[in-house]
Amino acid sequence: MSKRTADAMEPPNGGLTRQRRTYTIGELARLFEVTPRTIRFYEQEGLLAPERRGQTRIYHEKDRVRLKLTLRGKRLGFSLAEIREVVEMYDAMPDGNARQLKRLLEILADKRANLERQLEDIRLMHRELDDVESRARDVLASLETESTGS
Amino acid sequence: MSKRTADAMEPPNGGLTRQRRTYTIGELARLFEVTPRTIRFYEQEGLLAPERRGQTRIYHEKDRVRLKLTLRGKRLGFSLAEIREVVEMYDAMPDGNARQLKRLLEILADKRANLERQLEDIRLMHRELDDVESRARDVLASLETESTGS
DNA sequence: GCCGAGGTTTACGTTAACGTAAAGTGCTTG
DNA sequence: CAAGCACTTTACGTTAACGTAAACCTCGGC
Numbered sequence: 001m002s003k004r005t006a007d008a009m010e011p012p013n014g015g016l017t018r019q020r021r022t023y024t025i026g027e028l029a030r031l032f033e034v035t036p037r038t039i040r041f042y043e044q045e046g047l048l049a050p051e052r053r054g055q056t057r058i059y060h061e062k063d064r065v066r067l068k069l070t071l072r073g074k075r076l077g078f079s080l081a082e083i084r085e086v087v088e089m090y091d092a093m094p095d096g097n098a099r100q101l102k103r104l105l106e107i108l109a110d111k112r113a114n115l116e117r118q119l120e121d122i123r124l125m126h127r128e129l130d131d132v133e134s135r136a137r138d139v140l141a142s143l144e145t146e147s148t149g150s
Numbered sequence: 151m152s153k154r155t156a157d158a159m160e161p162p163n164g165g166l167t168r169q170r171r172t173y174t175i176g177e178l179a180r181l182f183e184v185t186p187r188t189i190r191f192y193e194q195e196g197l198l199a200p201e202r203r204g205q206t207r208i209y210h211e212k213d214r215v216r217l218k219l220t221l222r223g224k225r226l227g228f229s230l231a232e233i234r235e236v237v238e239m240y241d242a243m244p245d246g247n248a249r250q251l252k253r254l255l256e257i258l259a260d261k262r263a264n265l266e267r268q269l270e271d272i273r274l275m276h277r278e279l280d281d282v283e284s285r286a287r288d289v290l291a292s293l294e295t296e297s298t299g300s
Numbered sequence: 301g302c303c304g305a306g307g308t309t310t311a312c313g314t315t316a317a318c319g320t321a322a323a324g325t326g327c328t329t330g
Numbered sequence: 331c332a333a334g335c336a337c338t339t340t341a342c343g344t345t346a347a348c349g350t351a352a353a354c355c356t357c358g359g360c
Contacts, residue, residue, distance in 0.1 A: 077227045101290045108283050122265050133258050140251045
């Protein structure tokens with residue numbers, strides 16, 4: 001939770017205006033600062049479904065975006081199962097029946113509520129940090145005047 | 151991650167203006183919607199240190215606040231170890247030497263950066279949810295006009 | 301005096317999310 | 331063609347954060 005996750009810069013895109021770039025698992029891993037193992041694990045959990053050229057995996061933009069969203073969800077404390085729940089329904093949307101769609105809306109509302117609570121938590125936590133920090137600074141200052149002023 | 155955690159209401163406080171209330175482990179557990187096991191575990195991990203009356207634990211306001219902050223930290227994705235790190239230093243502040251204090255400030259800055267990133271994540275995630283939701287509503291609407299209009 | 305509700309310790313079980321190691325495949329490069 | 335590098339599968343290991351079960355006190359009430 002203390003890593004400086006370099007959230008998926010758009011790749012330099014050497015010349016070609018857009019698209020058609022593909023990635024190996026290693027490239028993608030470096031891009032998001034995760035291990036290949038993690039990416040394979042996410043696939044196994046149904047969060048990714050890359051193309052296969054023979055035995056090796058080939059990732060397109062679509063897959064990269066998926067991974068990006070997945071990692072973002074993770075940072076927000078969603079479990080892989082929760083993320084998959086949304087991803088799957090999103091994929092099944094075209095042929096989605098009404099029941100499924102309503103269920104999806106429910107889930108989304110739930111996630112939204114979650115985000116709201118987190119926002120409030122962040123606000124509160126921010127104040128706590130301010131408080132602890134100011135106390136720490138005070139003590140630190142008093143320590144210094146002590147050793148200086150005597 | 152989908153539980154409606156009823157964030158520690160101030161207890162009704164029957165008459166007495168403040169303080170001096172104590173809690174059993176069960177009361178505290180109900181208050182925060184966790185199990186006693188969880189609370190004992192947090193103690194074992196050095197996050198709580200309740201008074202002991204003989205064998206049984208007695209919790210004061212201080213302990214309740216600790217627990218509240220701990221749970222808030224958890225919802226924000228901090229590990230118990232990270233939370234303990236701050237809690238311990240906070241306790242040790244009076245006699246804190248300069249090195250410890252500077253270290254504490256570092257940790258706080260780190261947590262702060264974390265919160266910033268989470269805020270950004272929340273903003274982005276919010277848009278994604280909006281997007282998915284509007285698509286879902288569109289499909290749903292088209293389904294209904296379909297079955298109605300024919 | 302016993303009973304049930306709540307407290308206690310001890311210890312093994314469980315789940316999620318990967319890590320790690322072994323053993324094999326496939327290209328390309330000196 | 332051998333070496334090396336990146337990919338692959340399979341499978342067992344690990345860590346955090348509790349759950350669960352057993353076996354025990356202890357206290358107020360009937």
